[in-house]
Amino acid sequence: MASWNREKPGTWFSQFKKGSQFSYVDVDGNPVHIVQLGFLKLLSATARQSFTYVCQNSAGWFDSTSLSYRHALRFRGSNGEELTQQNAHYIQPTHDGCQSRSGQERSVLEVDSPQSDVLPLVDVAVTDFGSSKQKFGFSVGKVQYRLTEGLSVSSKPKFDRRDMSVPLLKIGAVLSTMIMVTNWMSQTLPGLVGLDPHIAQPGTSEKIISVSYPGEDEGWQVYGSVQGNCVCSIMTPAHGACGGDPRHARLQQIADQVLNVSQYMEILNQRTTQDLQELRDSEMLLEVLEKRLNIAHEEPHSLTSQSLQELRGSVSQCRPLRALMGRLRADAGQLEALKEELERLNDSLSVLQERFTFRHYQQLQQREFILQRHLHTCSSQLGCGRLVGISAPLTIRSSGSRFGSWMMDSVIDSSDNRVWVMDGYFKGRRLMEYQSLGDFATGQNFITHHLPHPWAGTGHVVYNGSLYYNKHHSNVVVRYDLASGGVLQQRPLDQAGFNNTFPYSWGGSSDIDLMADETGLWAAYSSIPRGGNVVLSRLHPDSLEVLRSWDTGFPKRSAGESFLICGTLYVTNSHLAGAKVHFAFHTDASSYEYTDIAFHNQYSHISMLDYNPRVRALYTWNNGHQVLYDITLLHFIRTSAAHSNTSD
Numbered sequence: 001m002a003s004w005n006r007e008k009p010g011t012w013f014s015q016f017k018k019g020s021q022f023s024y025v026d027v028d029g030n031p032v033h034i035v036q037l038g039f040l041k042l043l044s045a046t047a048r049q050s051f052t053y054v055c056q057n058s059a060g061w062f063d064s065t066s067l068s069y070r071h072a073l074r075f076r077g078s079n080g081e082e083l084t085q086q087n088a089h090y091i092q093p094t095h096d097g098c099q100s101r102s103g104q105e106r107s108v109l110e111v112d113s114p115q116s117d118v119l120p121l122v123d124v125a126v127t128d129f130g131s132s133k134q135k136f137g138f139s140v141g142k143v144q145y146r147l148t149e150g151l152s153v154s155s156k157p158k159f160d161r162r163d164m165s166v167p168l169l170k171i172g173a174v175l176s177t178m179i180m181v182t183n184w185m186s187q188t189l190p191g192l193v194g195l196d197p198h199i200a201q202p203g204t205s206e207k208i209i210s211v212s213y214p215g216e217d218e219g220w221q222v223y224g225s226v227q228g229n230c231v232c233s234i235m236t237p238a239h240g241a242c243g244g245d246p247r248h249a250r251l252q253q254i255a256d257q258v259l260n261v262s263q264y265m266e267i268l269n270q271r272t273t274q275d276l277q278e279l280r281d282s283e284m285l286l287e288v289l290e291k292r293l294n295i296a297h298e299e300p301h302s303l304t305s306q307s308l309q310e311l312r313g314s315v316s317q318c319r320p321l322r323a324l325m326g327r328l329r330a331d332a333g334q335l336e337a338l339k340e341e342l343e344r345l346n347d348s349l350s351v352l353q354e355r356f357t358f359r360h361y362q363q364l365q366q367r368e369f370i371l372q373r374h375l376h377t378c379s380s381q382l383g384c385g386r387l388v389g390i391s392a393p394l395t396i397r398s399s400g401s402r403f404g405s406w407m408m409d410s411v412i413d414s415s416d417n418r419v420w421v422m423d424g425y426f427k428g429r430r431l432m433e434y435q436s437l438g439d440f441a442t443g444q445n446f447i448t449h450h451l452p453h454p455w456a457g458t459g460h461v462v463y464n465g466s467l468y469y470n471k472h473h474s475n476v477v478v479r480y481d482l483a484s485g486g487v488l489q490q491r492p493l494d495q496a497g498f499n500n501t502f503p504y505s506w507g508g509s510s511d512i513d514l515m516a517d518e519t520g521l522w523a524a525y526s527s528i529p530r531g532g533n534v535v536l537s538r539l540h541p542d543s544l545e546v547l548r549s550w551d552t553g554f555p556k557r558s559a560g561e562s563f564l565i566c567g568t569l570y571v572t573n574s575h576l577a578g579a580k581v582h583f584a585f586h587t588d589a590s591s592y593e594y595t596d597i598a599f600h601n602q603y604s605h606i607s608m609l610d611y612n613p614r615v616r617a618l619y620t621w622n623n624g625h626q627v628l629y630d631i632t633l634l635h636f637i638r639t640s641a642a643h644s645n646t647s648d
Contacts, residue, residue, distance in 0.1 A: 001054050001104075001137035009127045012076065021076075021122045022140050037078070040145050044116035045426070045500045045509055050141030051075070051121065053107045055098035058128040058136050060107040061085070064099040073109070076123035083111070083118070087576055087604050089402060089623060090114065101128070114403065114425070114607075115507030116500055117557070119143055258345065265338065268331060278324055289314040384518055384566040385633030387581065390599035390618065394628045397441050400424075403508055403607040404621045405458040406440070409465065410516035412614050420462050420482075421626075425508040425607065427454040427472050433482075440626075452487055453478055456498065458608040458621060459513030463521050463541060470512040473499055477514065477523065477544050491544040493537070495527040502526035502556045506575040506607055517564040518613045524569065526556040534559060536569050536585065552585040553592060559583075561609035563618060565633070570595070577604040599629060 006017065013019040024032045041047075051073075053060035059071040072085040083091060090112050097105030113119055120143045129136050292311050296303055400423040409416040419440040421432040431449040434440035454472040461468050466488065467480040475496040479489040496512055502525065503510040513524040521539045526532050534556045537549040552569060560575035573582035581597035601622065608621035611631075618629035 001056060001135045003135045004129055007129075009130050010125055012123045012125050014123050022120065024120055024143075041116045044145040046146045046507065047113050047116045047119035047143065048146075049111045049113075049119045049121060049143045050094075051109045051111065051124070052139045052141060053098060053109070053126075054104075054137040054139070055101075055106065055128075056104045056133065056135040057101055057131075058098060058126075058134050059101050060098045060126070060128070060136070061093050061096050061109060062099045063101065063128075065101055071128035073127075074125040075111070075121050076125075077113075077118035078120055078122050079117040081118060083121075088113075089605060113507070115503075115505065116145060117505075117507070119145075268334065271327070272331065275324055275327060278320070282318065282321055282324075285314065285317050289318060386568065387565055387570055387584070387595075387597060387631060388634045389632035390581070390597060391630035391632075393600055393602045393620075393622075394630075395602070395625055396437070396628055397443070397626045398624060399443065399626065400621075400624055402605065402624050403458060405460050405608040405610075406621060406626050407460065407462050407610065407619055408437075408612060408615070409462045410612050410614060411464045412518065414464070414614060416465070420467065422455065422458070422460055422469075425458050425510070426456065429454050431467065449482075449485065451480060453490075456509040457503070457512060458508065459510060459515070459524075461514045461516050461521070461610065463516045466541070468514045468521065470498070470509075470514070472509075475512060475525075477512070477539070479541075479544060489542065489544050493523060493525055494546070495529055496523075496525040496535075497527055502532055504562075504575065505557060505560050506605070508607055510607075513562060515562075515564045515610055516613065517611060518566050522564055524556075524562050524564075532556055534562065534569070534571065534585075536564075536587065538587075550585065550587055550590060552583075554583050554585070561606055563609050563611040565611050565613075565631075570597075572606075572609065575601075575606045577601050579606070602627065 004016065007019075014021045024037075026032055053073060059065075061072050062069055063071050069085045075083040075088075075091075077083055085091065088111075092110055092112070093107055094110050095106065095108040098107040111119065111121065121140060124138065126136055128134070289311075292307075292314060296307075296311065400421070403425045404421065404423040406419060406421045408419055417436050419434040419437055421434070421440070422428060423430070423432070429451045431451055433447040433449060435445050439445040451467075451469075455469045456472045456474075457470055459470060462482070465482055467482055469478055469480070470476070471478050471490065475493045475498040476490050477493060478487060480486070481488045493512060498509070498511045500507055500509055501511055504513075511525060515522050515524065519538075521541045523537045523539055525535055525537075527535060530551055532555050534552045534554045535549055536552055538547040539545070540547055552571075554571055558573070560572035560579050562569055562571045564570070567587040569585045569587070570581050571583040571585075572579045574580075579599070579601050581595050581599070583592065584595050585592045603623035603625045605623040606620050607623075608619070610619050611617075612619055616631060616633075618631060620627045620629065
């Protein structure tokens with residue numbers, strides 16, 4: 001234990017003046033060769049190592065004085081990955097005496113990694129030192145690699161190679177070299193030939209959203225969502241494209257005239273309504289005036305100066321009627337003009353009617369039929385298209401361990417709303433059945449099934465009433481009937497790696513990933529003949545026979561997870577925070593492209609990511625949380641007949 005006064009807190013121990021990266025030797029004191037270490041990792045399912053931090057007034061993990069992890073140690077794995085308290089939840093303290101930052105104590109951390117590539121640890125960064133009376137030291141514990149069931153290789157930190165024959169080590173050297181060369185080629189060669197994996201080229205999915213429709217063809221642009229809304233945008237010909245047609249020009253003139261007539265008639269109607277109200281109001285005045293005039297005519301001797309004054313006032317009140325009569329006479333003249341205009345419009349429409357033949361009517365009917373057909377295609381093909389966006393995560397439930405899978409039946413026309421849960425990735429047998437998504441969210445109304453064979457990994461899928469999963473410690477795919485509770489079929493995937501030979505980057509026996517899309521049942525895996533690249537195979541759902549396979553060219557160990565939409569395999573570049581959909585392989589054209597589709601990895605460790613075509617959403621198991629993602633797909637429907645019809 002030392003104070004390390006001349007060193008800067010937070011720097012790696014290998015950068016200390018008297019520091020270095022951790023090195024490992026076998027029981028004979030010989031350094032462990034990188035090929036031997038790579039072979040151990042290649043055949044291992046998980047790895048475990050302990051680390052003891054010896055402290056004096058210094059915290060190494062939890063700080064109880066601030067109730068935080070601000071002084072938590074950082075580690076560097078042998079694969080170069082930085083391990084922190086935030087992103088490596090498999091680091092847990094078995095004893096944390098340093099948390100009080102008082103006196104001499106120790107903290108023992110257990111690194112139980114589901115990914116064999118991470119261990120052994122090669123470096124550590126300490127932050128809580130530099131003050132007076134602060135000291136620290138550490139010791140690196142033994143490493144244990146679990147090769148197969150009941151078999152492990154451990155060190156202290158020394159690796160016992162006496163049980164490995166010389167031929168086995170030679171095979172390990174060849175395999176490790178193949179993997180390293182393959183990874184280098186997949187990650188470096190694209191840049192050498194101009195395919196920068198971080199800058200999408202024209203034609204990649206990040207450009208799809210801005211492409212224009214070709215020429216003047218009619219197109220339908222479809223965006224699909226988990227809500228199942230079909231939004232179709234119809235491209236019309238450019239403005240003025242029909243200007244050369246004389247019928248179009250004449251119709252435009254008639255439309256303008258009809259608009260003028262309708263606007264004037266609206267004004268005339270309002271003014272006539274006001275005039276009629278004035279006539280009703282004046283009717284009472286006329287009746288009073290008529291009565292007074294009759295009295296004056298019949299009884300002239302009764303006229304007085306006052307009655308004459310009242311009679312004069314009544315006559316004055318009727319003077320506005322003169323203006324009203326003038327407006328009515330003018331309106332009558334306008335009505336004659338409107339009548340003549342309508343007669344001219346009628347004549348023009350009669351001429352157009354003569355020019356518009358039955359053939360034109362049939363053409364319009366045909367175009368209407370084509371439009372209706374393509375709108376129907378739009379609705380029926382809503383689930384297909386290229387992925388252009390992933391929504392914010394929706395957490396359905398927080399349950400189970402850090403690793404697992406959950407799913408619903410993937411057949412589009414299925415009415416089965418049950419949710420199936422398989423917790424863990426290693427030798428599990430318990431299958432949980434929930435009657436609905438609501439029951440799963442609340443953890444109620446479930447049934448437990450016990451599978452006849454244990455599973456490996458998290459790449460399971462429910463398709464058309466059957467559960468498909470990878471049998472533990474094998475490359476066998478099992479088809480389990482959910483109705484009868486029996487195995488209907490099991491078949492090995494030829495040459496497919498298993499038991500963490502070619503897993504995703506997080507490990508967890510994720511060698512074989514079964515999935516379903518709109519077109520059927522698939523499997524993503526790898527093999528030694530394929531050099532560790534992701535192989536995508538279409539499977540027969542009954543016999544499990546491989547119908548066709550594609551070599552995507554993407555190294556499986558570099559993939560965080562993958563999922564399939566409409567025959568396109570999408571691959572993420574990590575299972576940790578900051579992951580993106582980085583690569584897409586299109587089976588219809590046997591081509592690939594680099595993508596840059598971001599999504600929020602809320603809980604920082606995805607161990608299952610699958611697409612369900614029935615609900616058009618991504619299902620994820622993220623560090624003990626079951627999460628849904630809505631997606632946005634872009635799709636074009638073009639017709640060869642569209643261009644020929646635009647000129648009519």
